[in-house]
Amino acid sequence: MxxxxxxxxxxxxxxxxxxxxxxxxxxxxxxxxxxxxxxxxxxxxxxxxxxxxxxxxxxxxxxxxxxxxxxxxxxxxxxxxxxAGKRGWWQTYSGVVSPAYADYISLETDADTICAWSPLVVPGLLQTAAYARETIAGVTTSRAPDEVAALAEVRMARQAVLSRPGTAPEMWAIIHEAALRQRFSARSSTMREQLRRLLDASDMPNVTVQLMPLDSTPHPGVVGGFTLTGFPPPMPSVVLLENLGGATYVEGNDATPFTKAFERIRATALPVEDSLARIAELEESHRK
CATH class of the missing domain: 1.10.260.40 (lambda repressor-like DNA-binding domains)
Known part of the structure; x- marks a missing residue:
């Protein structure tokens, strides 16, 4: 055969x-x-x-x-x-992790930089468990509760890459303010905890968080979110695009426009200190 x-x-x-x-x-x-x-x-x-x-x-x-x-x-x-053919920890979840998702987790594992523009949700590497469960359940149209729970576990396990000794990637996350004003019905404290998680994550030496304000000027990010993963030379960058149809990868020279777009998005967003101050204000508003 x-x-x-x-x-x-x-x-x-x-x-x-x-x-x-x-x-x-x-x-x-x-x-x-x-x-x-x-x-x-x-x-x-x-x-x-x-x-x-x-x-x-x-x-x-x-x-x-x-x-x-x-x-x-x-x-x-x-x-x-x-x-190239090595099995990762995520293979344990092969029943719920699609091949495309497994590919992305391997990218995160190998990357030395991760640049995320997230206009609608907090990036997975910075989510709390409660936020992950509610967003996964809200987005899916076919997942059973046990599959939602498993996918949330995977999302939490992925976060270990940010604290990996010696080889943790540099992450730069730009999140639209609208994503941080979402309501969660199952647990009213979900967004407050998530905002606190962003502030805590920003204390990590390899994590930078910026906020795109509601009144921002036009920028390339209005077209949609993306995650740009970079690697040591000569390996090219890879861009992840996600929608209801699944994941699409943009590789090699085709990733260059996304690198340029991220720079313009970063320049349009609030400065880092102002971003953290705004996130802290939002977190405080949930305590009242």
Whole structure:
């Protein structure tokens, strides 16, 4: 029986895109590079398109063919090849975590920067458990209560990445003020606790929180929210777009407009100190 086609995970796509970019920089065609490795062209094409795995040792050999000597680049891509098919803690929740969601969790795990523009909800990495449960239950149209509870657990478990010793990513979250004025019927204290969580998270050295005021001027973020994950070079950034239909990823050079958009959104939002002061005012209003 023939082997099933390999599913292109985000990690494999990132590796393939990086290898393709380095091959192009070296001025080599697929056939020339494959011949130098003793392969046929289709094999390298499949590696670059993420439909075939590659061993870390072969990544090193391929980088030598491309003339890449930078140890940081070599280590990063060899590690990515080593981890491409690795199972993460989220596999325990495979019954409720879709492949696209699992891909995103692996992105968070590998990222060194996470930039989130959230016009409608608080970013998942900064949510309280109660907020997570209510928002997941409110958004879903088909999840049973036990699945909602499991997804909330996953969201809480994801937050460990922000306090990971030595390798925690830098997170910059910009949240629209309208998202912080939402009402929660199940527990009246949900939003107050969530606002306190944002203030506490902002004390972390790797977390920055900004607020987009209700009376802001127009900016690129009015088109919709997105999360931009960045990685050590030469790996390209990846953008996550979400809607009711699921998750869409924008990778490589196509992510550049989102990087520029985030800078403009950041410039339009309240300064960090003013943002935290406004969040503190909102939190205090829930105590009255």
């Amino acid at each position: 023939p082997n099933s086609p390999l599913v292109p995970t985000v990690r494999r796509r990132r590796l393939g895109a990086s290898l393709r970019g380095l091959r192009n920089e070296a001025g080599m065609t697929l056939d020339v590079a494959a011949t130098a490795m003793g392969w046929r062209g289709p094999k390298l094409s499949k590696i670059e398109s993420a439909t075939q795995a590659i061993r870390p040792a072969d990544v090193g050999a391929l980088l030598s063919v491309y003339g890449v000597a930078d140890p940081q680049v070599r280590d990063a891509l060899e590690d990515l090849a080593r981890d």
